[in-house]
Amino acid sequence: MRFQVLDIVFNPPHPVTGAAVAPSDRLNRVVDTAVLAEELGLDSFSVGERHAGEVLSSSPTVILGAIAARTSRILLSTGVTVLSLLDPVRVAEDYATIDQLSRGRFEMVIGKGNEVQQYPVLGLDISKQYEYLQENYELLRQLISGEEVTWSGTHHVPLDKITTLPRPYAGPFRIWHGSATSAFAVDLAARWGDPIVSANAFQPRENYKVLIDRYREQYAEHGHDPAKAYVGSGSGGLFLADTTEQAIEQYRPIYEGAVARADARGYDPKAVGKVTAFRTVEEAVERGPALVGSPERVVEKILDYHQSYGHDLQSVSVNHLLDVEQQHDVLRRFAEEVVPQVRAEVKTDLWTEADSGRAKGFTAV
Template sequence: MEIGVDSFAAILPDPVSGNLPSAADRMGDLLREIETADRVGLDVFGIGEHHRAEFLDSAPAIILAAAAARTSRIRLTSAVTVLSAADPVRVFQEFATLDLIARGRAEIVVGRGSFGEAFPLFGLDTRAYDDLFAEKLDLFLKLGEITNVEWEGRFRPALRGEGVYPRPHQARLPLWVGVGGTPESFVRAGTLGLPLMIAIIGGSFERFRPLVDLYRAAGTRAGHDPDTLKVGVHAMGFVGETDEEARNSFFPGWAHLTTKVGRERGWAPPSRAQFDEMAGPDGAFLVGAPSTVAAKMLHASDVLGGVSRITFQMSTASLETTAMQRSIELLGTEAAPIVRSALSGK
């Protein structure tokens, strides 16, 4: 199992003073966090894409390129690229360029996006939400196979064999499909034979097993090798010295962002009791001491029928970078070895 961290480059109030850091300082902290993840042996670091005031990740390929120049081993990916609202040609060029800078360490997770801000920003109709993604994914996959593509669709001018450059360092840029809870999205990824990255940001891991089964069944029907049908999990996570310390560290930032988004979507404000339940044995939050977190990761893999990658969405913790880096260190040096040892013995 690959283990890593995802960040949305959240810029949150200091938990003590309530002051916001400068955007430049927060970006510098984020790059140091990625360096730490590389140093402690984590496998992957992902940067999301949002177009909101509380996140600095509207251009993930640029952040990842800066990280590529500072790291040597860790794989670098989006988490996710909102392909529906982008030009697939430009996205391919950006990540191919990243792959050259990183010498073959770039990946991309594409999805439709859980926030809608990108669509009006780039002049797109949200009523075509799924059609946009399906068409642009089709083009992106073709760009990975052919330099001079002949292609025509509804939402982008046709390509008549123009060359798309540069080409990535890897023979093929690894691509995952990011999904939430829509059954059709799981079936589409399986039919295409693409690795699946599931955003599990609440509830339990068990409730996603029927959807994972749909994915694998669709892939088998389409004739894909079951070994290529990889399942990844993106979950809320934070590692502390103790369970209590981890929960107390993560809760304030999570509650701040969840309350803000909840006001927009008509949700009730979250409570500490709800948070503790999701961080407990039956919940999907990977928040706790290294042994607690490792046990929950192994549990997630078991109930989902085998997981190839788990990434921790840590950036909703409103912490200064030293505390964030310590959490990343604990994940890489204490939690991850427990998981790897347990899986190697199977």
């Protein structure tokens, strides 16, 4: 199995103390964590994108550029690039720049985004979010794959022999599709032979598994090699302690504070994908995807979910509300005490030389 660290760069105040982290500190900590992830031998570092709420990831390309300059091996990614909101020409230009700066260590995850307030802020009609996603994706594919692109669509202005610069480092970079709540993303990925990343954050595993199973079925029906139907999985947060009981008690204020903050935004508790189905940290640990516990328990849980999902990539997020030293300690323990045990049990050719579609500047150890 391969391992990724994802930071969506949430930056609300601490739910207990009310202390806030300065944006300059928070953003620099993202870069420092990516450097640490590389030092620890993790495979990938991913930066999210949002344009509303208490989040600092409105410019993921800037953050990834800073990470590219501080790293030399780790693969860089997005989680997700909210392609429904963006001009595919700019996306092609911006991310080819990241691909060049990192010397071919970039792959992208696209999606419609999970923040409804982004659409009115940017003057877009949320009822057309899937139309935007499909059209922007199909145009982006053409722009990064070839030169002198001519295009006519519904939402983007026509293009006549347009070549975006810079070009990608060594051919078009791979595009993954973020999957959370609907069949649309997995169907689009399967049609084009792309991999997917399941959010696996807020809902019972059955809700995500049905989409993963549909993806594999559709992927094969479209005539693609099933061996290349790579699947990534997120998690409902990562926190480690010597015992699972200690981990639950130490993580409780942060988890339940986050639930309360989500409730305060006014989402319907039944809104699928917007709020967690697991109201307490015990529920999230016992029945949900939260990787909270002893290293042994987290190993067991990842392997248990792998029995359901068959995933090749495990993405984890360390909560920024922890002290920086504690964040790094959790990540270090994960890399040293969890990752080797899971890798010994789950094999994949993702990002190895056997993976012909991988970022050309990166080969996983």
